Amino acid sequence: MSALQITVFASVILVSLELNICPESISTVSIVSRCPSNAMEWSSAARRKSCNDIGKVQTCTTKSDTFAYHCVLNKEATMLLELCAPVLFMNGYCARFSEVDKRIINDPRLDCTKFDPPCPSRFPSNESFKYQMCYKTAGENVEAHSRFDLQKNESTPIISIVLLAIFACISMILVIIVLLGYKIGWIHFNCPQRNEKDSRAQKNETNDEEEEANISSVELIKSVESTKGDGE
Structure with missing residues (x-):
C-alpha cells in the first residue's frame, strides 16, 4: 500500500470518527x-443488546467503551x-438516530431544554x-399520525357517497331536461318502427285509392257502353 493510499484511508477514518458516522x-x-x-431498566436493556461485545470489534470509534446502548x-x-x-454529547x-447519516444527530427541532422538566444544555x-419528555414527543407524533390515518380512512366512504349523490x-336533471325539451318541441325522437308502420299504412291507402279509381273507371266504361246499346 502506497503512502498516498494510507493517507487517504487514515483521513477517511478520522473524518468518520469526527462525524460519529457508524x-x-x-x-x-x-x-x-x-x-x-431509569438506570436499572437501561442496564437490563444494554445487557440484552450486548453493545459491549460489538464494541470490541467495531471500527466506528477508537474507544470501545463509548460504543454503547442507546x-x-x-x-x-x-x-x-x-x-x-x-x-x-x-x-x-x-x-x-439517522439511518441515512448512520449516526446519532443533534437536531434543533426538538429542544429539550424547553421541556418541563428540562434537560441540560449538554448530556x-x-x-x-x-x-422522558423526548420519548413522550415520539408517542404524540405516532398518535397524531394514527389519528390522521383514521380520519383519512373514515373520510373515504363519505367522499364516495357525496360523489354518488x-x-x-x-x-x-338531464332526464328532466330531455323530457321538457321533447314536450316543448326542442327535441325530436326518430322512431323507425313507427315511421315504417306509417309508410305501410300510407301505401295501403294509396293502393285502395287506386283500386277505387280503377273500379270507378270500369263502371263508367260499362255505363257508356250500356247507353250506346240502348240508343241503337
Missing part, C-alpha cells in the same frame, strides 16, 4: 414501543429505536432515558 450501528437498530425509564428517537421523531452507537436537543446521548342529481 455503518455498523445499522444492523443493531430495532424498533421498540418504549425506552428504559434508546433514542428516529430522525423524524415518530418512532423509538434501540441500537448500539458511539456516544455523542447532545447540545440540549433530544437524541435522534451524553446514551443517557437519554433521564429525559352528485352523479344521481346530474342524471335526474
Whole structure:
C-alpha cells in the first residue's frame, strides 16, 4: 500500500470518527414501543443488546467503551429505536438516530431544554432515558399520525357517497331536461318502427285509392257502353 493510499484511508477514518458516522450501528437498530425509564431498566436493556461485545470489534470509534446502548428517537421523531452507537454529547436537543447519516444527530427541532422538566444544555446521548419528555414527543407524533390515518380512512366512504349523490342529481336533471325539451318541441325522437308502420299504412291507402279509381273507371266504361246499346 502506497503512502498516498494510507493517507487517504487514515483521513477517511478520522473524518468518520469526527462525524460519529457508524455503518455498523445499522444492523443493531430495532424498533421498540418504549425506552428504559431509569438506570436499572437501561442496564437490563444494554445487557440484552450486548453493545459491549460489538464494541470490541467495531471500527466506528477508537474507544470501545463509548460504543454503547442507546434508546433514542428516529430522525423524524415518530418512532423509538434501540441500537448500539458511539456516544455523542447532545447540545440540549433530544437524541435522534439517522439511518441515512448512520449516526446519532443533534437536531434543533426538538429542544429539550424547553421541556418541563428540562434537560441540560449538554448530556451524553446514551443517557437519554433521564429525559422522558423526548420519548413522550415520539408517542404524540405516532398518535397524531394514527389519528390522521383514521380520519383519512373514515373520510373515504363519505367522499364516495357525496360523489354518488352528485352523479344521481346530474342524471335526474338531464332526464328532466330531455323530457321538457321533447314536450316543448326542442327535441325530436326518430322512431323507425313507427315511421315504417306509417309508410305501410300510407301505401295501403294509396293502393285502395287506386283500386277505387280503377273500379270507378270500369263502371263508367260499362255505363257508356250500356247507353250506346240502348240508343241503337
